[in-house]
Amino acid sequence: MKLHFELLELRQKEKRITSEILNKLQEMEDQKAYLKMGHPSLFDYLARGLGYSEATAYQRQACVRLAKEVPEIKQKIDQGSLTLSAVTTAFKHLRKKPVAEKRKVLKSMENKSSREVKAMFLEPTPTLKIKKTEYKDKVHLRLELSHEQNRKLEQLKALKSHTHNIEGLLMDLIEKELKSYENVQRKSSKSTESKEFGTSKSKNLRQISKRLRNDVLKTANYRCQFPGCESDHFLQMDHIFPVRNGGDQRRSNLQILCARHNQWKG
Numbered sequence: 406m407k408l409h410f411e412l413l414e415l416r417q418k419e420k421r422i423t424s425e426i427l428n429k430l431q432e433m434e435d436q437k438a439y440l441k442m443g444h445p446s447l448f449d450y451l452a453r454g455l456g457y458s459e460a461t462a463y464q465r466q467a468c469v470r471l472a473k474e475v476p477e478i479k480q481k482i483d484q485g486s487l488t489l490s491a492v493t494t495a496f497k498h499l500r501k502k503p504v505a506e507k508r509k510v511l512k513s514m515e516n517k518s519s520r521e522v523k524a525m526f527l528e529p530t531p532t533l534k535i536k537k538t539e540y541k542d543k544v545h546l547r548l549e550l551s552h553e554q555n556r557k558l559e560q561l562k563a564l565k566s567h568t569h570n571i572e573g574l575l576m577d578l579i580e581k582e583l584k585s586y587e588n589v590q591r592k593s594s595k596s597t598e599s600k601e602f603g604t605s606k607s608k609n610l611r612q613i614s615k616r617l618r619n620d621v622l623k624t625a626n627y628r629c630q631f632p633g634c635e636s637d638h639f640l641q642m643d644h645i646f647p648v649r650n651g652g653d654q655r656r657s658n659l660q661i662l663c664a665r666h667n668q669w670k671g
């Protein structure tokens with residue numbers, strides 16, 4: 406029994422430390438202090454700076470982000486009525502929902518097992534009914550949607566306001582998907598070239614020749630050149646001295662930064 410009480414006490418301490426860490430991480434996120442240290446994101450800081458596993462880093466980051474909008478979850482985590490994994494699941498599924506809804510769903514998650522929490526977000530995967538008839542000169546597709554599926558389609562159509570009809574929207578989506586696959590193939594054949602460059606229409610890239618661009622990338626070893634940062638995601642070309650302050654397009658004025666550090670540098 407003594408052992409049990411010792412463990413109970415340690416468990417209490419563990420909870421306290423977890424919540425202390427979350428509070429400090431919140432400060433870190435608010436100040437974006439990790440950027441200066443060379444980390445492109447709080448996640449990167451947690452994983453590389455503090456040595457958390459990727460899964461745990463993701464959990465901690467999810468908590469910090471969600472607690473910013475719904476601060477009372479920190480207390481719930483302390484008390485044990487919300488687990489970090491439940492909060493992470495909520496974060497994944499509620500990302501784009503309004504705060505009021507997040508609050509409501511989080512409340513309903515209290516004291517549930519992580520399996521129960523996961524089940525809350527499981528949607529029966531609805532199947533689309535499509536009837537396809539091929540003619541010599543065309544193909545007829547008859548698409549049957551549930552009202553819910555139709556609502557989503559209408560929503561997407563409204564969001565993509567430049568397309569006025571379903572036909573345009575579908576062709577748009579098909580083209581976009583195809584293009585993204587082509588980019589992936591092109592990328593894998595060129596091996597290491599970063600994603601951002603495949604599709605980027607950023608102004609400064611257009612002015613810089615492909616050869617120069619590749620040279621800068623190669624020198625940077627296809628990674629962000631901000632001291633300490635090793636991100637190979639969303640790489641962008643940066644003018645060390647900004648063009649607006651008289652910086653030029655010469656090789657010596659160019660470097661590679663990840664999007665976060667480029668943005669932070671301003």
Ligand SMILES: [Zn+2]
Pocket residue numbers: 443444445629630631634635636662663664665666
């Ligand atoms: Zn960076």
